[in-house]
Amino acid sequence: MKFSKFFSNLQEAPWYRSFLDPLITEIGNEGKLLDIGTGSGKLIQILSVEKSIDCIGVDTNDDMLKEAKIKLDNDNIQLLKIEANQKLPLENNSFDYITICSVLFHLKNNDIDLMLKDAKRLLRENGKIIVLTPTGKGNFFKLSRNYFSLKNYGIYIWYSVTKNRARLWNNNKYLEEYTIQNKLEYKSKTVMNGFAQIEIIE
Ligand SMILES: C[S@@+](CC[C@H](N)C(=O)[O-])C[C@H]1O[C@@H](n2cnc3c(N)ncnc32)[C@H](O)[C@@H]1O
Numbered sequence: 001m002k003f004s005k006f007f008s009n010l011q012e013a014p015w016y017r018s019f020l021d022p023l024i025t026e027i028g029n030e031g032k033l034l035d036i037g038t039g040s041g042k043l044i045q046i047l048s049v050e051k052s053i054d055c056i057g058v059d060t061n062d063d064m065l066k067e068a069k070i071k072l073d074n075d076n077i078q079l080l081k082i083e084a085n086q087k088l089p090l091e092n093n094s095f096d097y098i099t100i101c102s103v104l105f106h107l108k109n110n111d112i113d114l115m116l117k118d119a120k121r122l123l124r125e126n127g128k129i130i131v132l133t134p135t136g137k138g139n140f141f142k143l144s145r146n147y148f149s150l151k152n153y154g155i156y157i158w159y160s161v162t163k164n165r166a167r168l169w170n171n172n173k174y175l176e177e178y179t180i181q182n183k184l185e186y187k188s189k190t191v192m193n194g195f196a197q198i199e200i201i202e
Contacts, residue, residue, distance in 0.1 A: 004063035008040035008071065010154040015147045020046065022191035022198045023099060023132045027051050031096030034058065034088075034122060036115060037103030038079070041068030048074045053097075056090070058082045085114050093124050101132040102162070105169035116178060116201075129201040131175060134158070136166030137194050146193045159195070175199045 010016065020043055027033065029051050035044050038057030048055050057072075058080045059065050065079055072079070082088055098119045104112050119129050140156065147155050176199075179186035185202040 002063055004040060004061070004067045007064070008042075008067040010158065011040060011042040013151050013154050014149065015152040015155040015158075016042065017046075018147070018192055019134075019196055020101070020132070022189070022196070023101065023130055024050070026128065026130055026198070026200065027053060027097055027099075029053065032056075032094060033097040033099060034090070034095045034119075035099045035101070036088075036119065037100060038068060039064045039102075041071050041077075041079070043099060043101055044068075044077055045071050045074075048072070048077045052076065056080060058088060060084045085111055087118055088122065090122055092121050095122050096124055096127045098123055098127070098129045099132070100129065102134070104131055104175075105133045105162075105165050109174070112174065113178070120182075120184075126202075131199040131201070133169055133197050133199070134162045134166040135170050135190065135195060135197050136163035137170070142193070143195070146195075170197060175201065 023043070024046060027047055030053065032054045033047060035055060035057045038044055038059050041057055044055040044057045047053055054076045056078045057068060060082055062081060065081055068079055104115070107115070123129060143155060143159055176186055176188065179201055186199065188197060188199045191198050
């Protein structure tokens with residue numbers, strides 16, 4: 001099985017919805033949203049249906065986008081293949097929300113800065129950049145206490161493969177520093193019983 005298919009299946013379990021919920025709560029019922037590193041498209045699938053918001057999902061990986069296409073057939077969604085570290089072919093000031101979910105903590109600092117610079121260009125006044133990342137905190141016992149179910153077996157894989165980079169991201173406070181240097185507003189919250197962190201730049 002291709003990794004993209006495996007990843008897409010993983011997102012169909014209840015625990016994945018618990019991961020995305022704090023981000024979904026931040027999104028209103030109108031406007032335009034860009035999801036950078038959309039992967040197999042679960043987030044924009046939910047948002048386009050539950051919030052009726054126009055969504056564009058972009059990703060560098062063809063296989064992920066193929067999976068997203070299988071999942072998404074709503075009129076209010078567009079998918080776009082992009083090149084890493086390039087300005088996106090989208091107009092300045094055109095989005096109310098830019099979501100970046102489980103992406104930044106995998107990237108090098110220089111690549112993070114390029115992505116955020118472009119996100120700032122694309123964001124409308126009063127728009128929000130919302131970043132969701134695992135924290136890598138907790139342990140298997142706490143994971144089981146909160147999420148044990150046969151359907152949720154994928155959470156153990158997710159926790160194990162993300163925890164080291166997630167802990168680094170969490171400890172480095174990269175986004176907080178970035179927002180201070182760029183005179184932006186920053187908020188962060190620990191969510192999903194301590195297993196994830198949502199960061200909002202305004
Ligand atoms: C761990 S997956 C997360 C997918 C999705 N956001 C989610 O939460 O399910 C990371 C995704 O980011 C994409 N990606 C990596 N570097 C990227 C970049 N520079 N620009 C856009 N997408 C990128 C990968 O191809 C992959 O699909």
